[in-house]
Amino acid sequence: MRTRRLLHLDLVRSEKAGVHLTTFVVSAVSTILVTRAYLALTGYPQIGGDSGLHIAHVLPGGLLMAAGLVIGFAYIGRGPRPVAALLGGVGFGLFIDEVGKFVTADNDYFFEPAAAIMYIIFVCLVVGANVWRRRRPLTDEEKVANAAHVLVDGLAGRLPANRRREVLRTLESLGDARGARQLHDLLTTLEPRTSPLPQRLELLWHRIAEAFTRLAASRFAAAVVGALLVLQAVGAVLVVVVLWRANGSSAPVMAGTATGTVISLALAAMAWWRWRIGDRRGAVEWLQRSALASLLITQVFQFAASQFAAVVGLFVDLLLLGVVGGGLRAHDTGRASGDQVRSP
Template identity: 75%
Template sequence: MGDTPVGGSAYRRPVPSPKKITAARQVRQQLHLDLVRSEKATVHLTTFVVSAVSTIMITRGYLALTGYPQIGGDSGLHVAHVLPGGLLMLAALVMGFAFIGRGPRPVAALVGGVGFGLFLDEVGKFVTADNDYFFGPAPAIMYVVFVLLVVTAQVGRHRRPLSDREKVANAAHVLVDGLAGRLPDSRRQEVLRTLDSISDVRGAQQLRDLLADVEPRVSPLPQRFEVLWRRIAAALARVASSRFAVTVVTALLVLQALGAAVVVISLWRASESYRLITAGTLTGTAVSVAFIGLGLWRWRAGDGRTAVEWLQRSALSSLLITQVFHFAASPFTAVAGVVVDLLLLGLASSILRTGSTRASGEVGATG
């Protein structure tokens, strides 16, 4: 009581001096290693995870169809597919070392994901004394690895958005491709819109002027392939920009989630391992449906972009949870499910890219 200041006020923490504040800021900067975050980091990580999961599913499906052959036969040699997986991851690293600009990053994410999928597919051999490829908990180990990757990316994205300085730095990174004649016009326009929203960062206007003068990339594809690609891209854009695009994605997600659950239940076998498979599939289905519900809720509230992002999470949860367990019950239908999930992820990304979510305001207003 005698130590309480006059007036009964509680103790206040001492205000740090400006020198201490500066020192603390310097420590934080050193801990962050002065790294500039990429605005496409989540996109590239999603590509990496999706290609890795797809590789695992396709590899196991192929091995099941062909009776699990071994490269090397009876010669005493066994070339495990972890070796080409390591070579593909090496190729992805070399792409990052050898080239500058944005060009190699999507390819490196895809190639590295395929390599990592081939590597992780043999995790059962790495954690068992008898090199058991069919080790029961192997799918769970793979699942934990991928979930940690996706959750870390999502948390990092929403916890601290890119600052204006980081956005300008990303635009400067894109300019590298523009100066080399490798920048698509759609990407250039996207960066110009970002720079238009930034006015108080040094160099933003000068960078905008440079990007505005960059010549669009001339496609290296032959004329026939270029026309075919444009037709496919135009068809996807029409679907994504349709007012029914979100409805179609939602309906397919519901059918996809419930279909996996129905297949697993219809193949029910009274065994301890199958109970785990069924529980995992039903859990993945529940998570997917919950994300769909959140997406519909945000859609009716008028927040179309967030709604589509929740639908993306639903497709990802189906890919990372449902199909992993579904594969153990029915490899063939699981591979088909992976293809559907990939198409839904691509369609959701196209919806976000084309901006067709702006129709959500009308839905929210009438709902």
């Protein structure tokens, strides 16, 4: 008990952590792709030329990550966080892009497993954060604390109208939770303003999530999920077979890809069975496990065989996870309102 008290940090979780994490990951991955494309098109130039100096892009990456941290330290409210997530993501992308140099004795930027290493890092970051968040929803106290954080923007005259409406609905749903009514009264007296640029990043991810939720609640949801699952499974097998016939892919790559595909299809079959017995939410959860199996197993081995094919597979998996996540949100919203909601 004494050790637990020493390690207890009393950290309040942010309800926007998923949004900021998405900004961080997307900006990091985009930076890696843009950087590699630019270097390939320009013949891999070196900053410093023939002067004997070589300024690796890991250095500006570190500076951008530091800038993101400084913004988080120097400013209060929610406004700086999207900017910090964006700068930190770009900086981390520049940093992790040179992972091949860090793990090889000859500083090999073109180390083939580097793409798989980067991929595993991003997948573990996203999946770990989602699992951590799903294990325990935000408490009422944490929701009130998040609303108080929004109040900072309102007092500074930087609170957009849509964000104020969202927070007011949250506070009304908390009833007599300590501080909820007082915060509600304060927020209603504040004049909303046009969304500043940083908070438009949050709005963008909200609209994407809402689009997935609408798709999951539509009559096309089952067809979309089925098509994505079939495309993913068949595509993974075909890519490995073609590469094996062309240049002889290794047996571990083929075995890993086949194993991930079989597991993913088995989990999808379990989802179909849960759907047949009437467990709609259970079916969606099993579909989510199927997509994660493809993401964590199949695509890792795909990266070792063909980075391009793995990027396509990653895109399909992310679409599938988006539709399935929208299905979970649609189902939970339907239960809360007492309506029947169609899920994939």
